[in-house]
Amino acid sequence: MVSYNDVVDTVVELFREAETSLGDDVISALQAACEREEGVARKILEAILRNIELAREKRVPMCQDTGLPVIFVELGRDLGIEFNLRDAITEGVVRATKEVPLRPNAVHPLTRHNSGDNTGMHMPLIYFDIVEGSELRLTVMPKGAGSENVSAIKMMLPGDVDKIPLFVAEVVRNAGGKPCPPVIVGVGIGTTFDGAAKLAKKALLRDITKMSKYEQEILEKVNSLGIGPMGLGGKTTALSVLVEMGHCHTASLPVAVNIQCWANRHATAVLG
Template sequence: MRTIHSDAIVSAVAEICQEAAFRLPADVRRALEEARGTEKSPLGLSILGQITENADLAERERVPMCQDTGVAVYFVELGNQVHIEGLGLAEALAEGTLQGYTEGYLRMSIVKDPLFERVNSKTNGPPVVHVELVPGDRLRITLAPKGGGSENMSAMAMLKPLVGKEGVADFVVETVRRAGGNACPPIIVGLGLGGNFERAPYLAKKALLRKLGSVHPDPRYAAFERELLEKVNATGVGPQGLGGRTTALAVHIEAAPCHIASLPVAVNLNCHAARHASVEL
């Protein structure tokens, strides 16, 4: 067993909270730059120019690129040979979030109760934590802060298996069209297929973590991702929903086996400020 003290987790998490808010990942930055080369709408181009300038400014001046610094969503890969000493993992992630959001002057955006006490928790917690047990003695933490605009326009459906690819494509395109400018396009579309009712949205969110420009390992899904991206961009929604060719930078799919009677489909939209940061302990 390898022992990791929770203090190390807290300080590492505080650091990645700030890095994620200030620095747009290089793959997203590159995809936006490429979009500037292909966008034909003058207004769309002007907006893409603002977005890349904003990313540069945020990184240089260490200002959050977006005021919605989001729900802190953690994907944790916990080695089965790791023993955490001190605080528990959930507490350490919550404490790191509080420290990072406080030190970085990030916005606390969580209310204590969804219905009865919509009062700011002032900790940006509790965070959303997904833990996967993996072999080995490492602890890898990825933070993907998620803003409300694009999250609110995400959707889930239990489709009939016979609707097939066309049915899935219709649902994806309709979700993107309905989201319009609210999701802050150009977006990244995370598509979770299969699993079950709670698994599909998790897969959709996980799909958003894949590097832009990477190709799905299954050629059938790689082709479907390209087809969906073309369909999404043919809607004309464009940057900020005001018209153009660049509605999405990518469509990423995560698929999983599912029940014979089901075709769970979840579409998690991510705004162009597709923030994430990782640390390995």
């Protein structure tokens, strides 16, 4: 049986983990990039790796932009929940803001009034999926503004399939050094305007070292841009390109590109 407090406590600890510790896949990709680079690019990657190490040792956020709270929820259809799951997650975000701590980033889009606790209209952003089983799977993804601001979506046409890699590279080129490269690139292809954006963000949860041939080909195109770590030039503009797809309307081809900085932060827990 999963309780309200179980969810609240879990959300707090997931944000603590995500903000202070990166996954082994990202660390290994950064280490490999460091070995390939030289000069300023290598120095930047060495500083990033040292930053990651210090954040883990001291249990403090690895970046001052602790992001907006994005949570993916997979709810088993056989699990009985006798409380408002959204309320529990929201309380967890409020507590995490105070305890981790997280920078209060959630503001009204027009007045720019800050809620003070990373909550507000449609915030935290929660994606609910009903799945088989009797477990509750929670994944938190703190999403910073530097990388989110340079993300893009394009409603392409069915005949534009071959242009998708060019569009992805164009988005990264336009971003330059703003998203603190080396970046991880999430790409959503198909479904609808909003569905493609969700796929692109969800792609960022995958192991970044495991790419298909198609994804590797796009990665090569992106890295040929030469933007490099922090936009100062080098071989490594992106660590990975991850693509998720879904069936779409016969007359459309939605393509979303969700850029993530080197701090590809997320953490998962299973309850039940």
